[in-house]
Amino acid sequence: MKSAVETLNPTRVRLTVEVPFEELKDSLDAAYKKINQQVTVKGFRKGKIPARIIDQRFGRGAVLEEAVNDALPKFYTEAVNEAEINPLGQPEVDITELKDGETLNFTAEVDIRPVIEIPDYSGIEVTVDSIEVTDEDIDKAVEELRERFASTSPVERAAEDGDIVTIDLEAKVEGEVLEDGVATAVQYTIGSGELLEGIDEAVTGLEAGGEATFTSQLKGGSAEGKDAEVTVKVTAVAKRELPELDDDFAQLASEFDTLEDLRADSRKRLTGIKQYDQATQAQERVLEKLLEIAEVPIPEKLLEDEINTRKHNLEHHQLGQMGLDLAKYLEIQGKTEDEFVAETKEAAVKGIKTQFILDELVSKEKLNVNQEELTEHLMRRAASSGMSPDQFAQAVVEGNQVPMLVGEVARGKALALVVEASKVLDTNGDVVDLDDEDETETAAETVEAVTDADAAEADEKGEDKPEA
DSSP: EEEEEEETTTTTEEEEEEEEEGGHHHHHHHHHHHHHHHOTTTTSOTOOOOOHHHHHOOOOOHHHHHHHHHHHHHHHHHHHHHHTTOOOEEEEEEEEEEEETTTEEEEEEEOOOOOOOOOTTOOEEEEOOOOOOHHHHHHHHHHHHHHTTOOEEEEEOOOOTTTTEEEEEEEEETEEEEEEEEEEEEEEEETTSSSSSSHHHTTTTTTTOOOEEEEEEEOSTTTTTTEEEEEEEEEEEEEEEOOOOOOOOOOOHSSOOHHHHHHHHHHHHHHHHHHHHHHHHHHHHHHHHHHHHOOOOOOOOHHHHHHHHHHHHHHIIHHHHHHHOOHHHHHTOOOOOHHHHHHHHHHHHHHHHHHHHHHHHHHHHHHOHHHHHHHHHHHHHHHHTTOOOOHHHHHHHHTTOOHHHHHHHHHHHHHHHHHHHHHEETSSSSSOOOHHHHHHHHHHHHHHHHHHHOOOOOOOOOOOOOOO
């Protein structure tokens, strides 16, 4: 077999392959055998039909087509290996010449990973938020904890802001009660804004047994978006009682004996959260700088596939779970379809560039992923997916997704390497010393968010079987 490679542009090549006909022998034998099992010819046992009879009855062309489709993947793979290229996606194959008994010639155009020069990233400098936990931050955290331990008790008075009322609702549109417009025994906290617009004003001041009618635009259901006349009846009023902020509360709500110890733990916890946010911010901003100074050509077909995958995932997974379609989503976001397409393309380009340059860094720096790092990443991915580690690991293995997880961790290590070499300052002008222990895992999360794991691996399927 002879092959040659022609570079069409930095991300696409054309392979020209010439195959001597004798190299098709195994595929021709397999084609005759396959056809033998599929057809019946009077006078011959199944599977025992001579080749010349198959040629006469069904045509030599059918056999050649079967043989060529069987052989193409092998010849294509040999040409790829000989050319030492990294294909992306399925090639476009064109058989330019097929002479029975003489030769098979074909071309295969395919996108390839571009050759990337890693820029000098040692001069990257970014600024991130400083870590400041104020007394007000601690007060808010303790108050949120206090809210979780609030109790309720019935009262015989008019409902006030913050009270919990039990209500019955009936919604009419154009004088007709909606089939899905009736609800009973609904508990609602006045001022929470969790139900219909106008309901707070309607129930405030009502005692148990009180009733009011108001007009509101429906947020869901069969008459979503229409104005409805809503009748609300209060059947019970209860007040919320917060526990006293003292040592007894600390013992009730935590493992600490004193309120002072609880507040100290809140400060420590909030500091940890802000440190994590600061590390993530540093990685995001360093990555932005790296992408600015790196030249990364984008394969057109890969970009098209990435855009389509991101759009599909949004429409059929994320929005589907929320009961929205794309049109409603764009309306809520206040975006036009053109703006959505432009933003999706921008995100796809960023994701592909990120993957390409970090993969190149992984290769250049010979970064490896050990079992501990992979297990830690798997545990985090399992937690975020709502699955147990065992369930998630089984799904990963069954879906042949282990290389995807390894790639995520490796790219995280590559980004951590760039961050380590960069200068990170906080808004006070102080140098930020990031925690090396957690940096790789948070970097993997940052990369995952940019590349969109569901779509980013599309380019790894580069050896799909080509057919004529």
